[in-house]
Amino acid sequence: GEKVEQHESTLSVREGDSAVINCTYTDTASSYFPWYKQEAGKSLHFVIDIRSNVDRKQSQRLTVLLDKKAKRFSLHITATQPEDSAIYFCAASRGSNNRIFFGDGTQLVVKP
Amino acid sequence: ETAVFQTPNYHVTQVGNEVSFNCKQTLGHDTMYWYKQDSKKLLKIMFSYNNKQLIVNETVPRRFSPQSSDKAHLNLRIKSVEPEDSAVYLCASSSGPAGQNTLYFGAGTRLSVL
Numbered sequence: 001g002e003k004v005e006q007h008e009s010t011l012s013v014r015e016g017d018s019a020v021i022n023c024t025y026t027d028t029a030s031s032y033f034p035w036y037k038q039e040a041g042k043s044l045h046f047v048i049d050i051r052s053n054v055d056r057k058q059s060q061r062l063t064v065l066l067d068k069k070a071k072r073f074s075l076h077i078t079a080t081q082p083e084d085s086a087i088y089f090c091a092a093s094r095g096s097n098n099r100i101f102f103g104d105g106t107q108l109v110v111k112p
Numbered sequence: 113e114t115a116v117f118q119t120p121n122y123h124v125t126q127v128g129n130e131v132s133f134n135c136k137q138t139l140g141h142d143t144m145y146w147y148k149q150d151s152k153k154l155l156k157i158m159f160s161y162n163n164k165q166l167i168v169n170e171t172v173p174r175r176f177s178p179q180s181s182d183k184a185h186l187n188l189r190i191k192s193v194e195p196e197d198s199a200v201y202l203c204a205s206s207s208g209p210a211g212q213n214t215l216y217f218g219a220g221t222r223l224s225v226l
Contacts, residue, residue, distance in 0.1 A: 032211055032212055034214065034215075036215070036217075038153070042219070043202060043217040043218060043219050043220050044155075044202070044204075044215075044217045045216075045217065046214045046215065046216075049214070087153055089155065093210065093211035093212075094211055095209075095211045095212050096209065096211055096212070097209050097210075097211050098143065098145075098160045098162070098167055098168050098209050098210045098211060099168065099210070099211060100157075100210040100211055100215075102155045104152075104153075104154055105153050105154070105155075
């Protein structure tokens with residue numbers, strides 16, 4: 001089955017800098033790639049997603065890049081703020097059913 | 113704004129007891145899920161229900177059983193809890209297949225088994 005790997009378990013940046021979280025996947029049929037954020041003591045919520053028909057998607061300070069050949073996708077956060085500190089989960093799925101596979105999460109710490 | 117409600121928030125119990133967790137969503141979604149998040153924050157899908165029908169049943173121990181009365185409710189019962197069941201149980205819903213649609217998560221139920 002699909003395996004999603006997040007390469008950074010922890011990422012620390014200074015406020016105002018950019019942060020990049022990288023994920024790889026194994027199933028070439030995967031076509032939907034969402035990202036979820038979990039702040040300390042809270043549950044997960046959706047932040048952004050990308051589908052395989054595009055290779056880039058931007059929403060305010062968040063950009064997702066998808067490289068289908070390398071089976072890699074990444075979340076870029078610009079002008080980081082303390083409230084960006086959280087665990088970020090990437091995920092992948094084939095898009096046709098209820099099977100979605102999560103990475104193990106990346107703890108992003110934004111230092112003032 | 114919260115639209116997936118879980119009760120209780122916390123539950124402490126002893127090995128061998130039975131526990132039940134409740135989940136209700138007010139989004140009108142057809143599909144609901146139970147996820148387990150362990151102490152390392154790893155997420156594992158346990159069950160998925162589409163309009164009261166079980167459609168995904170991952171290899172979880174038989175002491176876990178989901179129960180759904182209608183598409184807005186999905187409960188989880190654990191018979192005879194074990195120490196390894198200590199975790200946060202997250203309920204979620206989506207308007208369609210998780211493979212295409214956003215998941216909306218509840219706040220979670222933290223279970224501690226003594």
